Amino acid sequence: MSTVPRFFPVMLVVLFLSGCGKPQHDTLVLTGSSTVAPLISDLAADFEALNPGVRVDVQSGGSSRGLADVRQGTAALGMISRELRSEESGLQAHVIARDGISLLVHARNPVTELSDEQVRRLFRGEIANWQEVTDFDARVSIVHKGEGRATLDVFLAYFALHNRDVKADLIVGENQQGIRSVAGNPGAIGYVSIGSANYEIAQGVPVKGLAIAGVAPDATAIAQGDYPLSRNLNLVTQGELGGLAADFVAYARSPQAHERIQQHFFTPVVNP
Secondary structure, X not given: OOOOOOOHHHHHHHHHHHOOOOOXXXXXXXXXXOOOHHHXXXXXXXXXXXXXXXXXXXXXXXXXXXXXXXHHOOOOEEEEOOOOOOOOXXXXXXXXXXXXXXXXXXXXXXXXXXXXXXXXXXXXXXXXXXXXXXXXXXXXXXXXXXXXOHXXXXXXXXXXXXXXXXXXOEEEOOHHHHHHHHHOOOOEEEEEEHXXXXXXXXXXXXXXXXXXXXXXXXXXXXXXXXXXXEEEEEEEEEOOXXXXXXXXXXXXXXXHHHHHHHHOOOEEOOOO
């Protein structure tokens, strides 16, 4: 007489089905710059399509977050929109594109360019109305970046401003927040990624970038090295690059990625 329990075949079926769930994926986590994240999200989708079984998780939060997560090992790659500092040892930056920072105003504002001193006075709260600068009667509203954002650091350094001296009406995080804030206030001025700004302008958002030192904020000026407030967009690793992270960085720096980079109004880096 058999001693096998009557429910044993059912147990086998349950065990078999439990092993037939969703297939396991290799996962790559990237965190950091809100400037870089939209581009990387698109590149990640392309990379996944070329590599079945791979999942790429992209999270923004600012360049500082990306650096911290890479150091802590919670992200394989950090997205940053500035150069590494001398004190950020043990990290390696891999350039994937070039961008710049654009001063941004509402499309109704007739101003086309500001001097460095005018920018400083505006952000220090020394100019209260646009009539002091151009033929436009509107109260100046300063849209400023929050701490931990590389765009903030690059902007302050270029215009020789101290963060404590900026009289902000609104503090924002991601570029899209800044763009929406300026689009909703004819008297507002802010600063964001050129790529992010020009992408939204192409979608009809009522904002415009201002020239710096007589140079318009566009990809051509960045590619030619003429735009003064330019920067590299980087993927950062801790230690040597290897494994899935190395494969993704190689893809992001390859000619295959150039069309995506240009779609985001950034400038591809040739032979990085």
